[in-house]
Amino acid sequence: xxxxxxxxxxxxxxxxxxxxxxxxxxxxxxxxxxxxxxxxxxxxxxxxxxxxxxxxxxxxxxxxxxxxxxxxxxxxxxxxxxxxxxxxxxxxxxxxxxxxxxxxxxxxxxxxxxxxxxxxxxxxxxxxxxxxxxxxxxxxxxxxxxxxxxxxxxxxxxxxxxxxxxxxxxxxxxxxxxxxxxxxxxxxxxxxxxxxxxxxxxxxxxxxxxxxxxxxxxxxxxxxxxxxxxxxxxxxxxxxxxxxxxxx
Amino acid sequence: xxxxxxxxxxxxxxxxxxxxxxxxxxxxxxxxxxxxxxxxxxxxxxxxxxxxxxxxxxxxxxxxxxxxxxxxxxxxxxxxxxxxxxxxxxxxxxxxxxxxxxxxxxxxxxxxxxxxxxxxxxxxxxxxxxxxxxxxxxxxxxxxxxxxxxxxxxxxxxxxxxxxxxxxxxxxxxxxxxxxxxxxxxxxxxxxxxxxxxxxxxxxxxxxxxxxxxxxxxxxxxxxxxxxxxxxxxxxxxxxxxxxxxxxxxxxxxxxxxxxxxxxxxxxxxxxxxxxxxxxxxxxxxxxxxxxxxxxxxxxxxxxxxxxxxxxxxxxxxxxxxxxxxxxxxxxxxxxxxxxxxxxxxxxxxxxxxxxxxxxxxxxxxxxxxxxxxxxxxxxxxxxxxxxxxxxxxxxxxxxxxxxxxxxxx
Numbered sequence: 001x002x003x004x005x006x007x008x009x010x011x012x013x014x015x016x017x018x019x020x021x022x023x024x025x026x027x028x029x030x031x032x033x034x035x036x037x038x039x040x041x042x043x044x045x046x047x048x049x050x051x052x053x054x055x056x057x058x059x060x061x062x063x064x065x066x067x068x069x070x071x072x073x074x075x076x077x078x079x080x081x082x083x084x085x086x087x088x089x090x091x092x093x094x095x096x097x098x099x100x101x102x103x104x105x106x107x108x109x110x111x112x113x114x115x116x117x118x119x120x121x122x123x124x125x126x127x128x129x130x131x132x133x134x135x136x137x138x139x140x141x142x143x144x145x146x147x148x149x150x151x152x153x154x155x156x157x158x159x160x161x162x163x164x165x166x167x168x169x170x171x172x173x174x175x176x177x178x179x180x181x182x183x184x185x186x187x188x189x190x191x192x193x194x195x196x197x198x199x200x201x202x203x204x205x206x207x208x209x210x211x212x213x214x215x216x217x218x219x220x221x222x223x224x225x226x227x228x229x230x231x232x233x234x235x236x237x238x239x240x241x242x243x244x245x246x247x248x
Numbered sequence: 249x250x251x252x253x254x255x256x257x258x259x260x261x262x263x264x265x266x267x268x269x270x271x272x273x274x275x276x277x278x279x280x281x282x283x284x285x286x287x288x289x290x291x292x293x294x295x296x297x298x299x300x301x302x303x304x305x306x307x308x309x310x311x312x313x314x315x316x317x318x319x320x321x322x323x324x325x326x327x328x329x330x331x332x333x334x335x336x337x338x339x340x341x342x343x344x345x346x347x348x349x350x351x352x353x354x355x356x357x358x359x360x361x362x363x364x365x366x367x368x369x370x371x372x373x374x375x376x377x378x379x380x381x382x383x384x385x386x387x388x389x390x391x392x393x394x395x396x397x398x399x400x401x402x403x404x405x406x407x408x409x410x411x412x413x414x415x416x417x418x419x420x421x422x423x424x425x426x427x428x429x430x431x432x433x434x435x436x437x438x439x440x441x442x443x444x445x446x447x448x449x450x451x452x453x454x455x456x457x458x459x460x461x462x463x464x465x466x467x468x469x470x471x472x473x474x475x476x477x478x479x480x481x482x483x484x485x486x487x488x489x490x491x492x493x494x495x496x497x498x499x500x501x502x503x504x505x506x507x508x509x510x511x512x513x514x515x516x517x518x519x520x521x522x523x524x525x526x527x528x529x530x531x532x533x534x535x536x537x538x539x540x541x542x543x544x545x546x547x548x549x550x551x552x553x554x555x556x557x558x559x560x561x562x563x564x565x566x567x568x569x570x571x572x573x574x575x576x577x578x579x580x581x582x583x584x585x586x587x588x589x590x591x592x593x594x595x596x597x598x599x600x601x602x603x604x605x606x607x608x609x610x611x612x613x614x615x616x617x618x619x620x621x622x623x624x625x626x627x628x629x630x631x632x633x634x635x636x637x638x639x640x641x642x643x644x645x646x647x648x649x650x651x652x653x654x655x656x657x658x
Contacts, residue, residue, distance in 0.1 A: 011653075053472050056652045075474045083472035089465030093267040094260070105256045106473040134267075150469070162470075 001189055002029040002158060006061035009047050014136075021047040023213035024061065029191050029206070033155070035186050036204030037193040038237060044213035045193035046085070049162045052191065066157045077134060079107060082151035085162035092136030096127055096146045097238070099135060100153050107154035113137050114153070121149040125179075128162045141172040158189045165199065177203060197233045207233075211241040254558055255473045257483025264455060265487060274452045275491045279445055279499035284506040298378070305330045306348035306383035309338050311355035322394060323351070328386050337392065341372050347385035349373045361398055413430050425620070429445060439545060439614030441503075442496055442608060443588045444581075446553045447560075448493025450488050451577055454560035457484045459573035462565075471655065481561075481649045485642065488557040496549060496578075541617035546625070548617075551634035555606065558641035565655075603629045608635050 022044045029035035038194035039045045050056040052063055054074035063070045066080035090099055096117060101217070122128050125145045128192040130138065135146060161180065165173040180203055183190055194200060200207055200221075209217040209222060217240040219223060221233065228236045265271040308329045313320050324331055331345065336630045341347040352370040354360070360367040371387050374380035461467040470480060560577060567573035584607060590596055591611030598612040609630045616623060648654050 050656075055468065055471050067458055075476055078472060081472070085464050085468065088469040088472065090469065091260075091264060093264050093466070098260075098263070102256070104261050104468075105474055106253060106475045110473070174366070229595035 002027075002035070002063065003032055003063050004048075004052070004061070004063040006030075007048065007051055007058055007063055008060045009051055010059045010105055011058060020213045021050060022058075025210070025213070025215045027206075027208050027215060027218060028060075031189045032184060032187045033205045034180060034190040034192055034203050036207045037191060037210055038195065038197075038200050038207055039193070039210035039231070040131040040195055040241070042206060043195075043210045045195075046087075046162050047213075048210065049085075049160050049191065049193055052169070053081055053160050054078055055083075060147070062076075063073040075089075078111045078158055079154070081158045081160050082146055082156040083160045083162075084155075084164050086164065086166040086168075087162070088147065089144045090135045090146055090150065093134060094179055095132050095134055096138075096142075096149070097131045099146060100149050103150050104153045109154060114214050117153055117155070118149075121152060125149055140168060141175060144168065145174055152183075159183050159191070161190065161192045163194055165194070165196065168244055197237065201233055211222075216240050216242075250476065250479050253479040253487070254483045257475065257480055258471075258486045261457060261484055261487035262490070265491065266454075268456070271453055271456070271491065276447055276498055279449070279495045280502045284502045287317065288506060288510075291535055301379045301382055304382075305381060306379060307332050307346070308383055308387065309334055309341075309347055309350040311338065311350055311352040312355060313357055315317070315356055316353055316358035318358045318393070318627065319353060323390065326386075326390055329383065331392070338474045339372070342372060342380070345377065345379075347375065348380045351387060353409050380444060391478050425587055428637070437592070438618055439549075439611045440592065441499070442545065442549050442614070443584060445495045445499050446492050446549055447581065448586050450492035450553065450556045453491040454488045454557060455567075455573040456566045456575060458561050458565040459567040460570045463569045467655070477649045479648045480647050484646065485557055485561060488561060492557055493550070496546070496553070500546075541620055541622075544617045544622075544627075545614045546612075548613065548634070549630060551605065551631065551638045552610055554638035555634065555641050558636065558638065558645045562619045562641065562645040562648050565645070566573055572596050577631065587611065598623065600629070604633050606634060610634070646651075 004025055004027050005085055007022055008020070008024045011019045011021050013019055017171065025044075027035065036046060037045050047056065050060050050241050052070065054070050054077050063076045068076040068080060070077050091102075094102065099116050099174060100121065104117060109117070118131075122131055125148060127145055127149060127167055129159060130142055135143060139147065155225075161176075161182070163174045166178070177199065180190060180192060184205075192199075203222070206220055207218070208215050209224075217227070217236075219227065224233075224236050224240075225231050228239050230239070265275075305327070306329055309332050310320065310323065311334055318408060323329070326514075334339070338350045350372040352372065354367050354369075357367050370390055371384055373384045374595075399413060403410055403412055422658075461470075471477075558632060563576050564573040564582075567576055587605065587608035588611050590608055591614075596602075596612065598616065599608070601625050603609045603614060609626075613623065613626055615632050
């Protein structure tokens, strides 16, 4: 479970002054649920997820992830999450097996446990063919699968996914979408940020629309459709953010 | 701090680095092969150039002296110079390096000597040019000898002994042990090499493990694992330190091997020894250093390596990309070289104030150490202050890793 309470993050910029990247954001994401954080580029999605993953410290407000406070127990929070983003790359000079083992060890797993988990993940994701090859020679799809295995090695209760399909081809993106669904089916708490409407429609149980750092609308797709009186998510999004032109 | 995580991070970074051609090049290949190659080739080339210059019989022009056949004949009989006919463009020919030197004899030189009058011989040369310098040395030797002979003849004519104007001889002999002489000869260069290698060895991995990881997107991947930032920093720092010390060690071993090999060649009367017979007898023995002192220098380098590793990581972490980090770090080489070189200047001696100046203090004390001189109070001061600077740099590095604005600077 993820619970964000008035989560706020301010950045100081020499030219623009104080930037409210995340502004008083509160939401709850339950186990077995995919919470879709929908927003344009620069809306505050990545910062929100980085705050939940304890990569950044909130300026005010707080959050608990799997019962752990992001301010007080950052390492415990990270031990309970799997964080995957387009910005989280892999070490090119390590093999897929070494990558999985490295993150397993950092999560306190024993060598036997790691070996068993690697076999299991390789079976599930089809990694066997390239498990002992260096990542630098991988195709995008192979890298994605290895990244998923790296994210899941410690079987985390919560998954934080920041635009994981950005820049991927159709096949690689489908692998991700399938993996997210499977995680939900296994009862994991999933928070998923994107600006792709179709992904949200296909995947998310609850949608939070974020704009200029603020959560401007929240609810299931049906509820949002009722509230904004439009079946099209793109129209809902535009109305929620105030009808203004949103930078792509 | 969780040491198990530190070791995990360190071992991963070590494995990663050992598979990286650039790290292997800068840490092992360059210090092992290139440094001795440079030293040997530079040494051999210099040696050959000097020997060739020594073997050359310099072309010397005699200006004037048409009325002094005695000195002309004596100079012409000297096989160590080749007299060429006088021309008006002698200055230009010296500048063009076609002529090594010119000797100007005053009118009536022979006659002046006969009458006991003072005559001045002028030698024109190309200052700082090696072969011109050798020609001047030879001319000076010739005219000094000629003057001495003239004086001796005059004294003999008066029935006086030669010792009248040369009542005693002056001779000097070295009593300092060879390692002290060696320390003075190359004691300044050894720490200079160590400091530069220590820095350059840490440079590449420090950038790669910070700005490089930022650029490749792997820093965010590792930051979202449960490893604490301090464990991550210490693990990475230990790898940078390892690379720095490995660079020093590999270069030391290969330089040692080069010296031993050079020594064997000299002892066997090989090419170098043959060259030494050509006049540079001092080259026949390699400088000796105090081995204990050398070990102490290595120990003193340790806190400096820590300072470099942590300092470089802190600076490189600010950069968004590898290239940006390189532009921050590269100018620092000058900052490092300056104090390292200052120790080689004559008159710069170790004192309480200089013992607190990083890099310079190590350079100065190393010069003493390899000569077998142990200033314990200075050693304690330098080691202590270096450890303090290193600890401060490491603390700053950890702090930087905890700053969002640095880690996620875009």
